[in-house]
Amino acid sequence: MEISWFTVTYYVYWTFLIYVTFQIIHQYTVSSRATAWLFTVYLFPVIGVALYFIFGVKRRKRKMYEQKxxxxxxxxxxxxxxxxxxxxxxxxxxQPKLKQFEGLSKLIFEEGCSRLTAxxxxxxxxxxxxxxxxxxxxxxxxxxxxxxxxxxxxxxxxxxxxxxxxxxxxxxxxxxxxxxxxxxxxxxxxxxxxxxxxxxxxxxxxxxxxxxxxxxxxxxxxxxxxxxxxxxxxxxxxxxxxxxxxxxxxxxxxxxxxxxxxxxxxxxxxxxxxxxxxxxxxxxxxxxxxxxxxxxxxxxxxxxxxxxLVQVVFSGPDSPHPSILFSMLHAIHAAENEILITTPYFIPNPALVKALKIAVMRGVKVSLLVPEESDAKIVDMAAQSFYYELILAGVEIFKYTKGFVHAKTMVVDGFLSVIGTANFDERSFELNFEVNVFVYDERIADQMRKTFNNDLNDAKEITESTWESRSRVKIFIEKVARLISPIL
CATH class of the missing domain: 3.30.870.10 (Endonuclease Chain A)
Incomplete structure (x- = not known):
C-alpha cells in the first residue's frame, strides 16, 4: 500500500503536537497559562507550535546568566x-506610618532587592x-x-x-x-x-x-x-x-x-x-x-x-521569584483606604484580580486608569475582558482619552507610591527585566494622587450599563483574547 506524504506529515505533526501538549502540561503549574498555550497550539496549527517554542518554553530555572x-x-x-x-x-x-507597610518592606529586602533607605x-x-x-x-x-x-x-x-x-x-x-x-x-x-x-x-x-x-x-x-x-x-x-x-x-x-x-x-x-x-x-x-x-x-x-524613605524592587528571568509581582500584591493587601493604579497594559493574573476584589470587599476604594487605546489591539481586547467582573466587584475603571497614558504607577493610602517600568501584565511580572521604586512618603503620595485626579479630567469612567450594552460579537472576541492573555 502506498502511503502519501500528506499522511506521513499528518501523523508526524499530531505525534509532535501530543509531545508539545505533554510539555505544556508538565511545564506550567499555573493552569491559566497552560490553557492559553494549549488553546494557541490547537487553534493555530503549525504557527501556534512555533510561537510556543519561541515564547512559551520556560527558561527561568535555567538562569539566563550568572548573577554576581x-x-x-x-x-x-x-x-x-x-x-x-x-x-x-x-x-x-x-515608624508609626511605616507600621502598615512593615511587612512589605521586609518582603522586598528578603527578596534580595534593597534595604529600606532614608x-x-x-x-x-x-x-x-x-x-x-x-x-x-x-x-x-x-x-x-x-x-x-x-x-x-x-x-x-x-x-x-x-x-x-x-x-x-x-x-x-x-x-x-x-x-x-x-x-x-x-x-x-x-x-x-x-x-x-x-x-x-x-x-x-x-x-x-x-x-x-x-x-x-x-x-x-x-x-x-x-x-x-x-x-x-x-x-x-x-x-x-x-x-x-x-x-x-x-x-x-x-x-x-x-x-x-x-x-x-x-x-x-x-x-x-x-x-x-x-x-x-x-x-x-x-x-x-x-x-x-x-x-x-x-x-x-x-x-x-x-x-x-525609598526601596527598589527588581526582577526578571534570572531572579528566583517574580519579586515585583509579590511586592505589588503585598502592597494591595496592606491597603486600608485607597488604591490608585495607572497602567498602559492591564492583563492581570488571577492573583491580582482576586487581590483587587478582596481590597474592595474590605472597604478600600480601588481606581484604575488605562488608555482608551494602547499601541497593541490584541492587548486592549484581552484587557477589556477583565473590566466587567472588576466593575461588578466595585473597582472604578477610567479610560484616558487625551492621548496615550504610559505611566506605571500605584498610590496606596496617601503614603506609598510605586513608580517604575513594570506594567500590570504577565510579561512584566514573569518575563521582562523590570525595576520599580517604592517611596514611603506623604508629600510624594499627595503629588501622585493629585496627578491621578488631574488625569481623570481627561478620562471617562466605564460604567456597568455602558459595558453591558456592547455588541455580543465584541464581547466574544474579547473573551477569546482573554484565553491567550496569560501569554501576551
Missing part, C-alpha cells in the same frame, strides 16, 4: 551600615518635556561615571541631544556605559553606535537577537529605563528616549499626546539602582565591574524636608 548579586549585595550592606545613622533617625520619626530626595517628573531637560543637565554635569540603559532608544532629536552629551563627556574622561535592548530598539542606527564607541563610550546591546538564539533572547526583554550619574543621581520610570515621549511642540507636530511618569532620585538608594545596572552590564558586556568601585561616600547632607 551576592557579592555586590554584601558590599551594599557594608555601605548601608556606614550611612545608617541618618537612616535610623528618619525611620524612627516615620535620606533620599525624590522628584516626580511628569512627561518627557520635564524629564529630558533635567536628565541632560545632570549628564552634562557628570564628573566620573554615566551609566545609562533604555528599552527603547531612538536616534531622533531627543536621542541625538543625549548622545552628543555622552560623547562629549566620554572625550573628557568620564566613564560612559550604555545599554540598549536589542528588541525594544530595533532599527537602531549602527553608524551612530560606531561613532559613540569611537568617542570612548562603551556600548552594548542587551541579549543581542541572533538567529540561533532567537527564542532565548526575543522573549526576555530588558524593559528597564535607568540612568545613574556619578553614583549620586538616578533616573527610573516609564519614559524611554525618543521624540514620541515628549510633548514639546518645538520638535514638530505631536503625533499623540504622551502621558508618562519618571523619577529623579538623589541619596542612599542610588547605589542599589546602580547595582541593577551593573549586573545587566556585566552580563551583556561580559565584564566584572564591581559595585564597590562605584560607591560614593560623599553624598551631600540632604535637607530634612527631603529625606524620603
Amino acid at each position: 548579586l551576592s557579592d555586590d549585595m554584601k558590599a551594599l550592606e557594608d555601605y548601608q551600615a556606614a550611612v545608617s545613622e541618618q537612616s535610623t533617625e528618619v525611620m524612627a520619626q516615620m 535620606s533620599n530626595e525624590v522628584q516626580v517628573l511628569e512627561n518627557g518635556e520635564v524629564k529630558f531637560p533635567a536628565l541632560k543637565k545632570d549628564l552634562a554635569a557628570a564628573k566620573k561615571t554615566i551609566h545609562i540603559q533604555y528599552y527603547t532608544f531612538k536616534f531622533d532629536h531627543v536621542g541625538y541631544e543625549i548622545v552628543k552629551i555622552l560623547m562629549a563627556k566620554a572625550k573628557k574622561g568620564v566613564v560612559v556605559r550604555f545599554i540598549y535592548d536589542d528588541y525594544g530598539s530595533l532599527g537602531i542606527e549602527k553608524q551612530v553606535i560606531q561613532k559613540m564607541r569611537a568617542a570612548g563610550i562603551e556600548v552594548n546591546a542587551f541579549s543581542e537577537i541572533r538567529l540561533f538564539a532567537f527564542a532565548d533572547r526575543v522573549n526576555y526583554r530588558n524593559h528597564r529605563k535607568i540612568a545613574v550619574i556619578d553614583g549620586k543621581v538616578a533616573y527610573v520610570g516609564g519614559i524611554n528616549v525618543a521624540d514620541d515621549y515628549t510633548n514639546d511642540n518645538s520638535l514638530g507636530e505631536i503625533k499623540r499626546y504622551w502621558r508618562d511618569t519618571h523619577l529623579r532620585i538623589e541619596g542612599h538608594v542610588v547605589p542599589y539602582i546602580e547595582n541593577i545596572f551593573l549586573n545587566d552590564w556585566n552580563f551583556c558586556a561580559e565584564q566584572k565591574v564591581d559595585i564597590k568601585e562605584q560607591l560614593s561616600d560623599d553624598f551631600e547632607q540632604l535637607d530634612k524636608s527631603n529625606r524620603r
Whole structure:
C-alpha cells in the first residue's frame, strides 16, 4: 500500500503536537497559562507550535546568566551600615506610618532587592518635556561615571541631544556605559553606535537577537529605563528616549499626546539602582565591574524636608521569584483606604484580580486608569475582558482619552507610591527585566494622587450599563483574547 506524504506529515505533526501538549502540561503549574498555550497550539496549527517554542518554553530555572548579586549585595550592606545613622533617625520619626507597610518592606529586602533607605530626595517628573531637560543637565554635569540603559532608544532629536552629551563627556574622561535592548530598539542606527564607541563610550546591546538564539533572547526583554550619574543621581520610570515621549511642540507636530511618569532620585538608594545596572552590564558586556568601585561616600547632607524613605524592587528571568509581582500584591493587601493604579497594559493574573476584589470587599476604594487605546489591539481586547467582573466587584475603571497614558504607577493610602517600568501584565511580572521604586512618603503620595485626579479630567469612567450594552460579537472576541492573555 502506498502511503502519501500528506499522511506521513499528518501523523508526524499530531505525534509532535501530543509531545508539545505533554510539555505544556508538565511545564506550567499555573493552569491559566497552560490553557492559553494549549488553546494557541490547537487553534493555530503549525504557527501556534512555533510561537510556543519561541515564547512559551520556560527558561527561568535555567538562569539566563550568572548573577554576581551576592557579592555586590554584601558590599551594599557594608555601605548601608556606614550611612545608617541618618537612616535610623528618619525611620524612627516615620515608624508609626511605616507600621502598615512593615511587612512589605521586609518582603522586598528578603527578596534580595534593597534595604529600606532614608535620606533620599525624590522628584516626580511628569512627561518627557520635564524629564529630558533635567536628565541632560545632570549628564552634562557628570564628573566620573554615566551609566545609562533604555528599552527603547531612538536616534531622533531627543536621542541625538543625549548622545552628543555622552560623547562629549566620554572625550573628557568620564566613564560612559550604555545599554540598549536589542528588541525594544530595533532599527537602531549602527553608524551612530560606531561613532559613540569611537568617542570612548562603551556600548552594548542587551541579549543581542541572533538567529540561533532567537527564542532565548526575543522573549526576555530588558524593559528597564535607568540612568545613574556619578553614583549620586538616578533616573527610573516609564519614559524611554525618543521624540514620541515628549510633548514639546518645538520638535514638530505631536503625533499623540504622551502621558508618562519618571523619577529623579538623589541619596542612599542610588547605589542599589546602580547595582541593577551593573549586573545587566556585566552580563551583556561580559565584564566584572564591581559595585564597590562605584560607591560614593560623599553624598551631600540632604535637607530634612527631603529625606524620603525609598526601596527598589527588581526582577526578571534570572531572579528566583517574580519579586515585583509579590511586592505589588503585598502592597494591595496592606491597603486600608485607597488604591490608585495607572497602567498602559492591564492583563492581570488571577492573583491580582482576586487581590483587587478582596481590597474592595474590605472597604478600600480601588481606581484604575488605562488608555482608551494602547499601541497593541490584541492587548486592549484581552484587557477589556477583565473590566466587567472588576466593575461588578466595585473597582472604578477610567479610560484616558487625551492621548496615550504610559505611566506605571500605584498610590496606596496617601503614603506609598510605586513608580517604575513594570506594567500590570504577565510579561512584566514573569518575563521582562523590570525595576520599580517604592517611596514611603506623604508629600510624594499627595503629588501622585493629585496627578491621578488631574488625569481623570481627561478620562471617562466605564460604567456597568455602558459595558453591558456592547455588541455580543465584541464581547466574544474579547473573551477569546482573554484565553491567550496569560501569554501576551
